[in-house]
Amino acid sequence: GQNIDQPTEMTATEGAIVQINCTYQTSGFNGLFWYQQHAGEAPTFLSYNVLDGLEEKGRFSSFLSRSKGYSYLLLKELQMKDSASYLCAVRDETDSWGKLQFGAGTQVVVTP
């Protein structure tokens, strides 16, 4: 089974940096995803990590440590439009289908 934990809410000001942590316990781990979701909309893919280390993509970076069951998403130069829920999702390949199990999501509020 999965146990994916991330903070419920984080607040930061425009232009600042926010780091969203995610810890997980899972069998059949084969990758960790970060998604952004605005209310009532589908999740939007942000990043994917399957090996340890940092992946950088513009203002967003994601880090993975498989031995620690830990990942973080770093959002730099925050903009108002970054206010959204950020979902950590772990892929489980136990049954070879690659199910994605999601954490509860972190609501990021960006203030002026």
Add this chain to the structure above:
Amino acid sequence: GAVVSQHPSWVICKSGTSVKIECRSLDFQATTMFWYRQFPKQSLMLMATSNEGSKATYEQGVEKDKFLINHASLTLSTLTVTSAHPEDSSFYICSARGRGRGYGYTFGSGTRLTVV
């Protein structure tokens, strides 16, 4: 890029009726489809996984007779909520994996179901 078209975007139905939600992959073959449900301010909860031509596998606690999933072709999967009740009101969303799509998952746009 890969697109999954999900319909309807929203639906209101009377208690006791059935509702069908469709997800179509427009430019790739969706070998595996995942169906999620999301209640307000909560995360996506996996309901079931379906592979083309096979019976769906349901997550623990999900009633397979209530949530009927059909994955008859590589481009179409449907979720039918049977005998819907107000507690079934939720946001339903599909996600597809396909051949040649690498590690990626393509999400539909979601269906807001309200049962009155």
